[in-house]
Each structure stands twice: as C-alpha cells, then as structure tokens.
Amino acid sequence: MGHVPALIGRRLPRAIATHTALVAGALLAMLPLLWLVSLSLQEPRAVFHYPPRLIPERVLWSSYPAAWRAQPFARMYVNSIVTTLLIILGQIVTSSLAAYALAQLRFRGRTLAFLVIVSTMMVPIQATFVPAYIIVSRLRWVDTYWALVMPFAASGFGIFLMRQAFLVVPHTLVEAARIDGAGHWTILTRILLPLARPAVATLAALSFVFHYNDFFWPLIVTNSARVRTLPIGLATMILTEGPQGTQWNEVMAADVFVIVPILAAFVLFQRYLSPTALMTGVK
Amino acid sequence: MRREGLLGWALLAPSLVLLGTFVVLPVLTVVPLSLMQYDMIASSGRWVGLQNYAALAADPIFWQAVTHTLELALGTTLPLLALAIVFGLMLNRRVRGGAVYRTILFVPYVIPLVASSIAWIWMLSSHGFVNEVLGLVLPVRGLAWLDSSAWALPGIMLVTVWQFVGYYTVLVLSGLQSVPREIEEAARIDGAGEIRLAWSVTLPLLSPTLLFCGVVGVIASFRVFDQIYVMTGGGPGTATVTLVFYLYQQGFGFLNAGAGASISVMLLVGLMGVTWLQLRMARRWVTYQL
Numbered sequence: 092m093g094h095v096p097a098l099i100g101r102r103l104p105r106a107i108a109t110h111t112a113l114v115a116g117a118l119l120a121m122l123p124l125l126w127l128v129s130l131s132l133q134e135p136r137a138v139f140h141y142p143p144r145l146i147p148e149r150v151l152w153s154s155y156p157a158a159w160r161a162q163p164f165a166r167m168y169v170n171s172i173v174t175t176l177l178i179i180l181g182q183i184v185t186s187s188l189a190a191y192a193l194a195q196l197r198f199r200g201r202t203l204a205f206l207v208i209v210s211t212m213m214v215p216i217q218a219t220f221v222p223a224y225i226i227v228s229r230l231r232w233v234d235t236y237w238a239l240v241m242p243f244a245a246s247g248f249g250i251f252l253m254r255q256a257f258l259v260v261p262h263t264l265v266e267a268a269r270i271d272g273a274g275h276w277t278i279l280t281r282i283l284l285p286l287a288r289p290a291v292a293t294l295a296a297l298s299f300v301f302h303y304n305d306f307f308w309p310l311i312v313t314n315s316a317r318v319r320t321l322p323i324g325l326a327t328m329i330l331t332e333g334p335q336g337t338q339w340n341e342v343m344a345a346d347v348f349v350i351v352p353i354l355a356a357f358v359l360f361q362r363y364l365s366p367t368a369l370m371t372g373v374k
Numbered sequence: 375m376r377r378e379g380l381l382g383w384a385l386l387a388p389s390l391v392l393l394g395t396f397v398v399l400p401v402l403t404v405v406p407l408s409l410m411q412y413d414m415i416a417s418s419g420r421w422v423g424l425q426n427y428a429a430l431a432a433d434p435i436f437w438q439a440v441t442h443t444l445e446l447a448l449g450t451t452l453p454l455l456a457l458a459i460v461f462g463l464m465l466n467r468r469v470r471g472g473a474v475y476r477t478i479l480f481v482p483y484v485i486p487l488v489a490s491s492i493a494w495i496w497m498l499s500s501h502g503f504v505n506e507v508l509g510l511v512l513p514v515r516g517l518a519w520l521d522s523s524a525w526a527l528p529g530i531m532l533v534t535v536w537q538f539v540g541y542y543t544v545l546v547l548s549g550l551q552s553v554p555r556e557i558e559e560a561a562r563i564d565g566a567g568e569i570r571l572a573w574s575v576t577l578p579l580l581s582p583t584l585l586f587c588g589v590v591g592v593i594a595s596f597r598v599f600d601q602i603y604v605m606t607g608g609g610p611g612t613a614t615v616t617l618v619f620y621l622y623q624q625g626f627g628f629l630n631a632g633a634g635a636s637i638s639v640m641l642l643v644g645l646m647g648v649t650w651l652q653l654r655m656a657r658r659w660v661t662y663q664l
Contacts, residue, residue, distance in 0.1 A: 105568075109464045116461060117478040120540065122503055124485065127493040141501035189389040198379035204386055211397045215597055217618050218641045219400035221625045221634040222407055226395060229417060245392035275381065304486035306600045311626050322488040326604055329492060339496075346489045357484045361477065 181244030462546030549583025
C-alpha cells in the first residue's frame, strides 16, 4: 500500500522529463522546415526580421508562381523523377540478376565476384569523382541522362541486399519448382522475386532518398537546364542574384517544391527504411 | 556445372561492367592520375611524378582542409552518438507516441541537404532561430555564425548533426532492442538505479552498435559537401574548406585533375587510417556478448 504513491511519485516526474526532452528534440528537428515554409509565405525581407517570426503576419502566396518561373522547375522535376526512377529500375534489374547467380548457381569465381561487389560498397564515392568524370567525358556522356543514370544503375548494396533475400528462400521450394520443370527465369520471376518484395521495396526507398537528393555528382556532370535536377536548380537560385538581389521568399517556395515529393515518398514508404536496411545501406 | 558457369557470368555481367567502369576503374586510376598533370578539357596529360603531392605538402590550405575534416569528424560524430544514446534510451522505454517522435526525428535525414541548408543559412544568421534558442540558456546575441571564421565550421557541424540524429537514434534503438531484458531486470533487482543501469549494463551491451555508428559517422563526416557548397562556399576565407570541398575546388573549379586526384588519394588513405584506428581502439571498449 505504502509504496504505490512512492512509485507514482518517482515515475511521473521521469515521464514528464522524458516527454519534455523528446518534444524539444522533435521541435528542433522540425523548426528549420517549419520556418522555411513560413518564410516562403512572407515578404522577401522577412529573413532579416528580428526577432524571427514563425507565424506570418499576413500570408502571401505570390512567391510560389514567381519561384516556379525563376528556374525551369517543370523540366527539373521531370529530370529528377525520371533519372531517379531509371536508377531504381536499373538497380532492381541488375541486382536481381546478379543476386540470382550468387545465391542459386554454383560456378568457379563466384566467391571472388561477390567479394569484389561487396568491396565497392565501402569506397567513399567522392574520392573517385575526378577519374569517374574523365571516364564519363570520354564516353561523351557529359550533360546527358546517361551520365546521371549509368554510374548508379548497378549497386553493390543492391546485390548484397537481394542476395540475402534470395538466400533465405527455402531451398526445397526452388527444388520443387525445378522438378516441375521451371527454368531459371521462372524461378527468378515467379518464386524468388515475389518472396523478396520487402527487400526490393527497401532498395527502392533507399535509392530514392540517395539519388533524388544527390547533388555533387549531378553538379559536375551537367551544365544545361535540359538535364539538371531539382537540387541543382535550387542551388543555382541562391548563387545567381537577380537585379533586386536574392528574393528569399521565392527561394524558400522553390525549396518547398523540392521537399514535397521526397516527404510524400517518405510517408508512403517509411516502413521499408528499417534499421537493418539502414545498417547495411550506408554507402 | 559448365552451363551454370556461363549463365552465372552472364547474369553478373551487367553489374560487373557497370561497377567496374564507374567504381573499380576510378579507384584504380586515381593513383596514376595523381602523378600526372592532366587537362580535363583536352583529356591529355603528362607524368609529373610526385609534384602534385609536393605541392599539397607546401599548401597551407590543404593542411587547413585536413584539420577541418578531422574537426568535423569529431564535432559531428561525438554529439551524434551522445544524442542518439539519449533519445534511444528514452524511446526504448516504450513511451507513449514513441513511433511519432522517432519518425519526426528521422525526417531531416530524407530531406535534400541542398534544401535544408538554405533554411539553415537563416537559422544561423545573426537574427536567426539558433541564437534565439541558444539565448535561452547562453549569453549569445547577434552571432552571425556563417560570417565568422571561428563559428562557420561549428555551424556546418550543427546542420550535419541535425540531419543525422534521427538516423543514428534508429540504429541505437535497434541495438537496444537486442539487449536481453533479463540482464537489465537482474541488475534492477540487485538494486541498480537508472543511471547506473544505463552506464554499467546497457551501454556495454550496446557497444558493438556504438562502434558501428562511430565508424559510419566518421565516414559520413568525411563525405560532407552539400551544406558547405550551399552555406559557405568554403568560407569565410578558407574556414570551412574540407578535403572533399578542396577536391571539388581543385578538380572541378580550377579543372586541375592531377591535384584533385592527389587530394582524393589523401582522402582515401586518411579515411582508411582513421577507420583502422577506430577498430583498433575498439578492442579496449567494445564488449561482445557471448
């Protein structure tokens, strides 16, 4: 009897402290994004206002159409979405084929091939950009979709992930199908891939985050609006000042354009960004 | 067996050709390229021996870039580990709304850094929210972070910590969930308090996860680029030039491929060295469960 109030007395303050810390963390995580949306709805000089104002005094929508015209954003949306989807498609196809070979077939050199593939996951990719750029320019791919897509159309991580997914499929299942006369193609497309759907979704989700957001590589291999992607358009907006200087409300509105698709994708696919996927997914 | 071999290599071919051309070949050619003076526009070069490395050794900006890269590694990885442990321990206690907190903390990780960096330019301005929030506890007033050569790099660290904190919290949380409840229960019955329990029982059991986060965190910090490009352009002066940013300036700004390649080699070697050091030191503090 006597220790019940004591328990409440100890637990309640701790719960309050925990929630206070978590709410503070969540607010700080959201603050830059909330302010960005707020600044897109205020007059251009609101960024200089002191103290900073989170709730706009009056809401101005005009920055959105102006931002849309400031850069060829329609074209950049197409470029970003199409190249990202092509990369994802390429990775799913190349990774499933390679993973089938590594998980289901026995042949000489298989282990070596797997080791080479896994070791490509550990390379800090920026350190290869100078020679990679020279290769891409020798192929005459600079400023084309090829340069944006092909270097990422295969993925060591993707192969690793798909191989793991194929390895856990019961061997008896594959054997039974083979006895029923199923060939390699049928086994891959009708048995293994449907069972590996979560792995495919994880690969697609992580790849979307990496490549939709990618900046350094698209920055160096593109130079015309024809193929440039959204992050480049955004960076161009702040680095080229107009006659009246940078219109910050328009920049923030453009920022919202760029963030909305990835945020929507995150809400839809967040369950595929599981900790295990993240552990191995670091490139 | 013979036919499986043929099929096997045929299925591996697309991946091997692409990875070979765009990852393996660049890694193999970056060293010879660093021994050349190479014109990226004419795509022709000549051998110059160790000249690019000699130039780097005599270049004060290169040494600043090395220092800034190491500072950035420490200044992001340590706060990230600390925050991830705190948030991870809190969320592991099945708090109400835990999934919501976890998701919100994770959001910055999926936002394009170019986009969030633009917001952070103003978060860190003399009249931005960072000073407002810090002003609640510290006597900060009107500090223009990105205009100050002392505070611009800490500003970059702040953005990087903000971006990754949810990511490492998720990793720590998954590590915590594999810590057996019985061990914690036993310690609690033996009379261990919350803090003692976390320090002497939970953290040692979590140490393999923390090692993983530490290694990955340092690698990620070596790759930081977008926020520097957008927020400071390496400045003020050279205050936020890191190895990756210097590699960009030399290789793609001044089109000096040889210099860019030699910085790339230093980056690769440095990263391997730091990772090796971390794994070696880990023997002293990482406990593996039997």
